[in-house]
Amino acid sequence: xxxxxxxxxxxxxxSRYPVRRSALLPLLNLAQREEGYVSETxxxxxxxxxxxxxxxxxxxxxxxxxxxxKPIGKFHVQVCRSLMCALxxxxxxxxxxxxxxxxxxxxxxPDCLFTLSTVECLASCGTGPxxxxxxxxxxxxxxxxxxxILADLKRDGTSPLKSGPFxxxxxxxxxx
Amino acid sequence: xxxYEKILLKNMETSGYTGSLADYEHAGGYQALRKVLGKIAxxxxxxxxxxxxxxxxxxxxxxxxxxxxFLPKEYQGPKYLCCNADESEPGTFKDRQxxxxxxxxMLEGILIACYAIGAETAYIYIRGEFALGARIVERALTEAxxxxxxxxxxxxxxxTIEIWLHRGAGAYICGEETALLESVEGKxxxxxxxxPFPATHGLYNKPTVVNNVETLANLxxxxxxxPEWFASIGSPxxxxxxxxxxxxxxxxxxxxxxxxxxxxxxxxxYEHAGGMRSDKPLKAIIPGGASAAFFTEQHLDVKxxxxxxxxxxxxxxxxxVTVMEEGTNMVWAALKLMEFFNHESxxxxxxxxxxxxxxxxxxxxxxxxRGRMEDLETLTDLxxxxxxxxxxxxxDAEVAPIMSTLLHWRHxxxxxxxxxxVTHPKELAMAAxxx
Ligand SMILES: Cc1cc2nc3c(=O)[nH]c(=O)nc-3n(C[C@H](O)[C@H](O)[C@H](O)COP(=O)(O)O)c2cc1C
Ligand code: SF4
Ligand code: FES
Numbered sequence: 001x002x003x004x005x006x007x008x009x010x011x012x013x014x015s016r017y018p019v020r021r022s023a024l025l026p027l028l029n030l031a032q033r034e035e036g037y038v039s040e041t042x043x044x045x046x047x048x049x050x051x052x053x054x055x056x057x058x059x060x061x062x063x064x065x066x067x068x069x070k071p072i073g074k075f076h077v078q079v080c081r082s083l084m085c086a087l088x089x090x091x092x093x094x095x096x097x098x099x100x101x102x103x104x105x106x107x108x109x110p111d112c113l114f115t116l117s118t119v120e121c122l123a124s125c126g127t128g129p130x131x132x133x134x135x136x137x138x139x140x141x142x143x144x145x146x147x148x149i150l151a152d153l154k155r156d157g158t159s160p161l162k163s164g165p166f167x168x169x170x171x172x173x174x175x176x
Numbered sequence: 177x178x179x180y181e182k183i184l185l186k187n188m189e190t191s192g193y194t195g196s197l198a199d200y201e202h203a204g205g206y207q208a209l210r211k212v213l214g215k216i217a218x219x220x221x222x223x224x225x226x227x228x229x230x231x232x233x234x235x236x237x238x239x240x241x242x243x244x245x246f247l248p249k250e251y252q253g254p255k256y257l258c259c260n261a262d263e264s265e266p267g268t269f270k271d272r273q274x275x276x277x278x279x280x281x282m283l284e285g286i287l288i289a290c291y292a293i294g295a296e297t298a299y300i301y302i303r304g305e306f307a308l309g310a311r312i313v314e315r316a317l318t319e320a321x322x323x324x325x326x327x328x329x330x331x332x333x334x335x336t337i338e339i340w341l342h343r344g345a346g347a348y349i350c351g352e353e354t355a356l357l358e359s360v361e362g363k364x365x366x367x368x369x370x371x372p373f374p375a376t377h378g379l380y381n382k383p384t385v386v387n388n389v390e391t392l393a394n395l396x397x398x399x400x401x402x403p404e405w406f407a408s409i410g411s412p413x414x415x416x417x418x419x420x421x422x423x424x425x426x427x428x429x430x431x432x433x434x435x436x437x438x439x440x441x442x443x444x445x446y447e448h449a450g451g452m453r454s455d456k457p458l459k460a461i462i463p464g465g466a467s468a469a470f471f472t473e474q475h476l477d478v479k480x481x482x483x484x485x486x487x488x489x490x491x492x493x494x495x496x497v498t499v500m501e502e503g504t505n506m507v508w509a510a511l512k513l514m515e516f517f518n519h520e521s522x523x524x525x526x527x528x529x530x531x532x533x534x535x536x537x538x539x540x541x542x543x544x545x546r547g548r549m550e551d552l553e554t555l556t557d558l559x560x561x562x563x564x565x566x567x568x569x570x571x572d573a574e575v576a577p578i579m580s581t582l583l584h585w586r587h588x589x590x591x592x593x594x595x596x597x598v599t600h601p602k603e604l605a606m607a608a609x610x611x
Contacts, residue, residue: 016340017360018254019380024362025345029304050362063364063522064345066304082266083466083512084424084498120348120516121266121466122305125496126422126430135307165276165312166269169431171189 037068073108073115081118084125093129136162177447185434188277197319200280208396214333221292228403229416234388246375247383256379257298262351266466267496270420271389279316285392290337304344348520353386367568411438415481423449425499442476456501464493467573469580506585510577511539517574531562547593
């Protein structure tokens with residue numbers, strides 16, 4: 001139950017808005033972070049907390065692409081397929097990921113580790129091709145880099161190849 | 177290459193700059209806030225911004241001070257400011273850098289704007305995918321609150337301003353200002369019919385201003401260095417200041433370049449972004465994000481200010497400049513963007529909801545070499561029936577790639593179709609897909 005576990009956080013969120021309903025997206029984000037997807041139980045609970053009807057919650061969940069109604073893999077691999085990334089090879093990247101993971105977009109590996117998706121522009125167009133895995137961005141991808149990222153994730157659950165604070169072009173260091 | 181003074185990227189390009197409160201203050205941060213709070217009347221701040229000529233960097237280029245001036249003056253109840261950090265326009269990646277590298281600059285801008293319009297609450301609507309950005313902005317908010325720049329009685333002046341971060345959840349349309357307001361209200365992000373405009377009926381039906389991250393980030397400098405200084409940069413009087421152009425595509429050095437408005441595409445692409453990545457010549461430019469009509473190499477000497485780009489038949493939009501080399505198929509490129517728009521149509525109005533899948537189907541058929549000459553008429557017809565007939569400006573945006581590629585590269589469409597007629601004669605053709 002969200003309310004038991006995150007009572008203070010939830011109250012704090014609600015207090016930011018003059019209208020309770022505004023806390024809907026923040027609470028749905030919280031629910032998804034907790035369970036990896038937005039379950040029916042969570043939607044009903046959020047409806048109760050915000051004094052909405054369950055359909056009012058459901059219709060919002062179905063509108064936003066980041067909210068998922070189904071459980072997905074531990075690592076959600078999302079490849080940008082919009083034009084600017086496509087110009088610099090996102091198709092090849094997607095093909096490589098499909099071979100490596102053995103699944104197509106929309107599918108999850110049998111061990112429930114990876115779900116592959118294609119998404120629209122993630123504001124990394126100057127550093128494509130790129131993908132987002134859970135919260136992290138991975139940019140300027142090559143086949144070799146993808147392999148290292150997948151191996152890191154399997155082994156450590158995280159990869160040092162993820163992007164830090166964004167800056168492109170990078171600063172040239174004073175002397176090489 | 178001439179050097180230009182940067183405004184917004186200056187701090188972050190100083191070596192060792194981390195974007196922390198201490199670094200920002202060291203670079204002169206929050207001095208503008210100290211200068212205005214309780215010392216310059218709010219209406220006067222608005223006048224300063226009008227005088228600077230600052231125009232919105234989110235897409236439409238509306239004069240910022242004028243927009244603020246639309247708020248009802250005698251109104252006593254709550255007013256709101258929303259900072260549009262939804263940055264989802266394909267080709268655009270400047271707000272992400274502004275937030276991840278120098279979050280306080282944006283916060284100071286928000287505070288100044290709130291003071292000018294008399295808002296005590298601001299929401300930063302940041303796109304859901306920016307998890308790192310959200311963490312960095314949250315940290316900056318905590319620092320600024322602890323230092324007394326945000327909250328009750330800021331710096332002892334009696335002014336109260338609260339700023340909250342509101343994370344989106346994946347929907348391009350929530351960058352449209354009224355959809356953004358719906359989204360903050362906890363609803364599906366469906367744009368509202370305008371009028372009434374947010375200035376009078378905005379968030380919770382209260383007077384509201386929506387401004388882009390880059391727009392707001394300019395405010396501290398307009399205050400500290402004066403509107404005359406700002407108005408002297410770029411192409412005065414209509415396009416003042418710098419812009420951060422996000423260069424992507426087939427160039428050697430893609431990236432964010434902050435330059436005075438009025439520079440030519442040629443200078444930006446060949447001198448700043450390093451020119452073409454290979455020996456293939458330039459074929460096409462998208463001058464202002466996915467919603468802007470395509471340009472050809474003929475347009476390289478167009479000046480990058482609002483007026484010149486509009487006069488040449490496109491728009492400066494969000495500042496996303498995408499460069500394509502010879503050999504890129506323009507029908508394919510337009511299809512890629514159309515697929516984006518089709519994915520993102522919110523479905524509120526029928527021309528856009530029904531027209532976009534139809535456009536995608538027709539484009540896909542042509543690219544797959546199964547098209548017919550009649551398809552070109554269908555495309556034109558559909559585009560004409562979408563543009564100008566929708567609830568929000570998305571309708572005009574989605575037809576721009578197809579209309580402009582048809583204008584400049586109609587022969588590429590025709591070649592694909594002629595090939596189709598040879599490889600797939602009419603007797604064998606699939607029944608035309610009717611939507
Ligand atoms: C479909 C659509 C998407 C938009 N997306 C964004 C966006 O992601 N970021 C943004 O700042 N403005 C976006 N805008 C423009 C906003 O509606 C609004 O004009 C802008 O935020 C106002 O701020 P400004 O005056 O500072 O530019 C979008 C507009 C439309 C029609
Ligand atoms: S034009 Fe498209 S995106 Fe805009 S309101 Fe209509 S259906 Fe929604
Ligand atoms: S097109 Fe891929 S991040 Fe923008």
